Amino acid sequence: HKPNETDLRQILENRILIMDGAMGTMIQQENLEEEDFRGDDFKSHSGELKGNNDLLSLTRPDIIRGIHSAYFEAGCDLVETNTFSATSIAMADYNLEEIAPDLNLASARLAREAADAAMLKDPSRPRFVAGAIGPTNRTASLSPDVNDPSLRNVTFDELVQSYYSQIQSLVDGGVDILLPETTFDTLNLKAAVFAIEQFFDTTGNRLPVILSITITDASGRTLSGQTTEACWNSIAHAKPLGVGLNCALGADAMRSYLQALSKSADCFVHCYPNAGLPNPLAPTGYDEKPDDTAGSLSVFAEEGILNMAGGCC
Numbered sequence: 001h002k003p004n005e006t007d008l009r010q011i012l013e014n015r016i017l018i019m020d021g022a023m024g025t026m027i028q029q030e031n032l033e034e035e036d037f038r039g040d041d042f043k044s045h046s047g048e049l050k051g052n053n054d055l056l057s058l059t060r061p062d063i064i065r066g067i068h069s070a071y072f073e074a075g076c077d078l079v080e081t082n083t084f085s086a087t088s089i090a091m092a093d094y095n096l097e098e099i100a101p102d103l104n105l106a107s108a109r110l111a112r113e114a115a116d117a118a119m120l121k122d123p124s125r126p127r128f129v130a131g132a133i134g135p136t137n138r139t140a141s142l143s144p145d146v147n148d149p150s151l152r153n154v155t156f157d158e159l160v161q162s163y164y165s166q167i168q169s170l171v172d173g174g175v176d177i178l179l180p181e182t183t184f185d186t187l188n189l190k191a192a193v194f195a196i197e198q199f200f201d202t203t204g205n206r207l208p209v210i211l212s213i214t215i216t217d218a219s220g221r222t223l224s225g226q227t228t229e230a231c232w233n234s235i236a237h238a239k240p241l242g243v244g245l246n247c248a249l250g251a252d253a254m255r256s257y258l259q260a261l262s263k264s265a266d267c268f269v270h271c272y273p274n275a276g277l278p279n280p281l282a283p284t285g286y287d288e289k290p291d292d293t294a295g296s297l298s299v300f301a302e303e304g305i306l307n308m309a310g311g312c313c
Contacts, residue, residue, distance in 0.1 A: 003119075003126035003176055005208045008241070011077060011126070012268050012307050019130075019272050019310025020071040020079040025284070027053050027063070036060050045095075052094050054086045057107040064107070068114035072127055076310075079114065079127075080179060081107040081170065084134040087162045089154060093137065100162075101169045104131075108173020130177040130210065131170030133163060133192055140187040141224040159191035160198070167199045171207065181212035182247045182312075184223035186234045189213070193238045208241040210270065210308075214248045215257050228261045236266075244270030247312045249277065250288055251296030262305035270308035271300060 011017050030036075037049040039059030049055060057064050068079045085091065086103040108131060115127040138144075138154035145151045167178060180192040189211065200206045213231050216223045222231055232243060243265050245254050251273040262269045275286035275293055293311060300306040 002174075003128055005241070007126040008128060008176070008208060012242075016301055016306055017077045017270075017308040018075060019270070019308055020068070020076045021272075021311035022274065022313050023067065023080070023082055023084070024053065024313050026067045026070075027056065028285075030063055032056070032060070032063075047095055049094060052085070052096070054082055054084065054091075054103050054107065055094075055096070057082050057103055057110055058099070061106065061110055065110045065114050068111050069117065072114055072118035077125070077128060078130055078177070078308075078310075079111050080130045080132040080181075081111045081173075081175060083107045083132045083166065083170065084182070085137070087134070087136050087166050089136040089138055089158065089162045090134065101165060104166050104169030105173045108170045108175050112174035128176045129174065130179040131167070131173075131175035133166060133170075133178060133180040135180075135182050135184055135188050135214075136162065138188075139185040139224065140191065141185045156187065156191050156194075159188055160195045163192045163195035164199060167195055171199070171203075171205065175207070177208045177210055177241075179210045179212065183211070183213045183231075184216055186213075186222060186224055186226055186231050189235060193235060197238075209238060210242040210244075211235055211238065211240045212244055212246045212270065212272075215245060215254065216248060218249075218253070220257050228257045229264045232261060232264045240267055242268035242270050242308060244272070244308065246270075246272045247274050249273070250275060251293050251300070255296070255300065258300060258305055259303070268307035269305060270310070271297065271306055272308075272310035272312045273297075274311065274313035 034050045064082050071079050083104050088097040088100045091097050091100050111129040115129050118127045143149045143151040144153050183189040275288035279287050297309045
């Protein structure tokens with residue numbers, strides 16, 4: 001059967017749920033060229049498309065499905081859809097706003113196919129698909145112009161509208177969980193939560209929600225200036241299944257913030273860090289090796305502050 005929230009809670013109450021790892025670096029390893037991103041559908045598109053990883057769900061679905069399958073093979077319980085930038089707002093960078101619904105639908109289906117195939121192989125383990133909802137490339141709280149603090153390049157309502165459309169397509173594609181992630185601005189996350197609630201109220205179809213925030217530097221705050229505890233207090237009304245930290249500093253540097261979040265939050269707690277901050281001089285582009293990240297995450301596990309673990313970027 002398609003796994004449900006009961007299956008999910010059962011795992012979380014008995015052991016640490018294993019999320020997938022990085023999508024970006026897996027795609028980088030493929031050494032793709034402009035033609036891969038264009039495929040047949042975008043051959044005549046005016047701008048450069050290389051680097052638009054979400055587009056690969058339409059132009060190279062074999063690669064994206066293969067990455068999901070590889071993570072399930074490695075033992076993951078959950079994979080995230082390839083939709084980090086699949087909002088009309090983020091796709092505007094490539095003049096592809098209108099294809100956002102298609103991207104989300106295709107991405108969700110690819111992840112669902114990989115999950116179903118993994119469960120067919122081993123029916124004893126439910127496999128989940130989380131619809132990844134990125135922060136967009138705009139911030140509702142901060143001005144993009146240092147000389148005009150009141151300026152905003154996106155409104156709350158625009159974010160809600162863009163997120164609602166993404167959520168609709170992800171659910172149509174068969175996701176089990178909604179995962180607004182890599183939040184650098186709590187107001188953006190509140191817009192995502194508002195869109196999710198609006199969708200649940202309109203359709204009567206409720207899914208588990210996991211929220212994820214990003215601490216952007218050693219100050220221990222989000223980009224919009226909140227500590228983890230303050231951020232949790234801003235979003236606790238959403239009553240998520242889980243909350244946690246992803247991306248940013250690498251696991252070691254996240255420890256104190258994860259401890260603080262674990263004390264405050266009355267739900268499951270996750271962490272999926274990246275391999276430290278990027279370092280263009282390192283062979284892989286990052287300083288941390290898999291063993292380093294695994295070592296840090298196992299410390300969190302031993303401390304009892306971790307219910308879900310994975311990797312990012």
